[in-house]
Amino acid sequence: MYRNMKEMADLAIEKGVPLSDIILENEMGRFGTSRKEIYEKLRERYQVMERAAAKALESPLPTVGGLITGNSRTQYQYAAGGGKTVCGSFLNLVMARALSCSEVNASMGRICAAPTAGACGIVPAVLVSYVEEHGLSEEEALNGLMTASGVGAVIMKNATVAGAEGGCQAECGVAAAMAAAAVVQLAGGGPEVSLHAICFALMNCMGLVCDPVAGLVQIPCAQRNASQAVNALLSADLALAGMKSWIPADEVIDAMYRVGRQLPLQLRETALGGIAATRSGKEITRRIFGSHEE
Amino acid sequence: MDISIFEAVGPLMIGPSSSHTAGAARLGRAAAAIVTEPFTRVSFGLYGSFAKTYKGHGTDIALVAGVLGMEEDEEELRHAFKIAKERGLAFDFYQADLEGMHENSVRITFYTESGREREILGSSLGGGQILICGIDGFPVEMRLNTNTLFVLQEDRKGVIYRITRILARNEINIGTMTVTREEKGARACCVIETDSLIGEDVMDAIRGVEYVHQAQAIKID
Numbered sequence: 058m059y060r061n062m063k064e065m066a067d068l069a070i071e072k073g074v075p076l077s078d079i080i081l082e083n084e085m086g087r088f089g090t091s092r093k094e095i096y097e098k099l100r101e102r103y104q105v106m107e108r109a110a111a112k113a114l115e116s117p118l119p120t121v122g123g124l125i126t127g128n129s130r131t132q133y134q135y136a137a138g139g140g141k142t143v144c145g146s147f148l149n150l151v152m153a154r155a156l157s158c159s160e161v162n163a164s165m166g167r168i169c170a171a172p173t174a175g176a177c178g179i180v181p182a183v184l185v186s187y188v189e190e191h192g193l194s195e196e197e198a199l200n201g202l203m204t205a206s207g208v209g210a211v212i213m214k215n216a217t218v219a220g221a222e223g224g225c226q227a228e229c230g231v232a233a234a235m236a237a238a239a240v241v242q243l244a245g246g247g248p249e250v251s252l253h254a255i256c257f258a259l260m261n262c263m264g265l266v267c268d269p270v271a272g273l274v275q276i277p278c279a280q281r282n283a284s285q286a287v288n289a290l291l292s293a294d295l296a297l298a299g300m301k302s303w304i305p306a307d308e309v310i311d312a313m314y315r316v317g318r319q320l321p322l323q324l325r326e327t328a329l330g331g332i333a334a335t336r337s338g339k340e341i342t343r344r345i346f347g348s349h350e351e
Numbered sequence: 352m353d354i355s356i357f358e359a360v361g362p363l364m365i366g367p368s369s370s371h372t373a374g375a376a377r378l379g380r381a382a383a384a385i386v387t388e389p390f391t392r393v394s395f396g397l398y399g400s401f402a403k404t405y406k407g408h409g410t411d412i413a414l415v416a417g418v419l420g421m422e423e424d425e426e427e428l429r430h431a432f433k434i435a436k437e438r439g440l441a442f443d444f445y446q447a448d449l450e451g452m453h454e455n456s457v458r459i460t461f462y463t464e465s466g467r468e469r470e471i472l473g474s475s476l477g478g479g480q481i482l483i484c485g486i487d488g489f490p491v492e493m494r495l496n497t498n499t500l501f502v503l504q505e506d507r508k509g510v511i512y513r514i515t516r517i518l519a520r521n522e523i524n525i526g527t528m529t530v531t532r533e534e535k536g537a538r539a540c541c542v543i544e545t546d547s548l549i550g551e552d553v554m555d556a557i558r559g560v561e562y563v564h565q566a567q568a569i570k571i572d
Binding site: 058059060065080083084087088095098101102105121122161162163164165166167168169170171172173174175177180202203205206207208209210211212213214218219221235271272273274345346 | 352353354355356357358359360361362363364365366367368369372373403404406407408409412424426428429477478479
């Protein structure tokens with residue numbers, strides 16, 4: 058039916074339907090799964106996302122080395138405290154939810170990889186917050202998740218979502234692109250607007266490296282989940298406002314893939330470069346694992 | 352688009368890593384399913400990135416959870432050490448030299464109640480996907496995403512024919528099939544992926560084929 062973003066969007070435009078309809082049709086046709094089964098699986102995933110996005114907001118969770126324990130609660134209190142914030146309470150709540158997912162993941166809690174475990178906070182934080190803010194129905198939320206998933210599948214097909222292959226841009230960046238496309242649809246933007254949002258989300262973080270301190274999925278992964286959730290929202294707004302990407306989505310995805318492969322090994326999930334290789338990063342590694350694990 | 356949306360959003364799992372936690376749990380579960388008989392002790396030889404970063408990713412906990420039969424999205428997974436102790440299962444970890452294997456690999460040795468030692472080799476390929484690479488010293492390649500039949504036999508003509516005839520007579524369609532052997536006339540192994548579940552009666556018939564030493568249907572998910 059479709060092999061890339063342009064073909065997917067063209068089908069939707071031709072039929073006058075949202076991207077999620079085309080993605081649903083492909084999933085049913087290609088894998089013989091019924092509409093009911095697909096929505097049930099999406100619902101199960103969405104519920105796990107909702108729980109992960111809420112779990113650490115009020116109670117800190119234990120993590121190896123305690124590197125990100127309590128971050129979510131701090132952000133949540135700041136967001137909900139009624140005091141002045143720079144970005145407003147909505148964006149701060151989005152970040153708190155992304156941090157919650159990261160904290161749940163690092164504490165060996167239950168999450169839904171989207172597209173990976175390390176990037177599991179972005180799609181939930183964006184979707185749950187947007188759905189709540191605008192009082193959308195469960196069906197709309199699931200259609201948003203369908204669009205996010207379909208965009209992720211196309212990127213898996215034509216590029217990569219593995220940090221070891223493409224760096225953080227391929228994990229958190231792709232999650233931002235997935236969430237941006239979904240939010241555009243929920244906000245009433247057409248398929249071509251979703252594609253522009255995908256472009257902006259990936260352009261905004263092109264080249265972002267994967268450099269986890271001590272090899273743990275905590276620093277700077279949690280911060281990247283928070284910032285890429287915001288990237289998803291602002292990319293959606295850029296596209297919804299009318300900005301068009303001069304570079305088509307499929308070319309941007311290809312560029313992301315090529316940049317990922319050009320990254321040296323040290324910056325692809327090996328914990329040998331970037332933030333992981335700083336003096337303090339190495340010190341944390343020694344503190345947690347002892348000297349032999351540097 | 353031949354990639355399912357549930358590969359992009361999923362699996363549901365216990366964090367923090369799909370390769371080091373979810374994949375490890377799946378490897379443990381697959382290994383125990385291959386061994387089938389009860390065991391009292393398990394020894395895990397960790398290699399590569401598994402050996403280097405297992406503590407931070409809970410790979411050790413996930414492996415034990417897996418051999419206990421827990422699934423990779425069970426909240427109880429993190430308590431696997433405690434649960435193993437309650438069930439009287441002893442376990443230990445060591446660094447194994449599995450040169451040439453995938454970066455995330457493990458050798459799992461089961462000490463069974465009947466006094467046997469069974470050894471399974473496996474790798475975690477990322478995204479929760481696994482590959483079983485060895486069973487009791489015999490090299491195999493099993494991903495176990497679907498119904499899989501594992502047969503250990505002698506390399507004699509007609510054995511494969513008799514096995515596949517039994518499957519055909521029971522209306523079981525073969526998806527993929529790999530036959531390997533140590534050398535001509537020695538031990539051979541046959542891994543068959545089928546579209547439908549293989550019942551115990553079919554398995555008994557396959558076990559009854561001359562020169563078949565061991566046959567097992569394995570399904571995990």
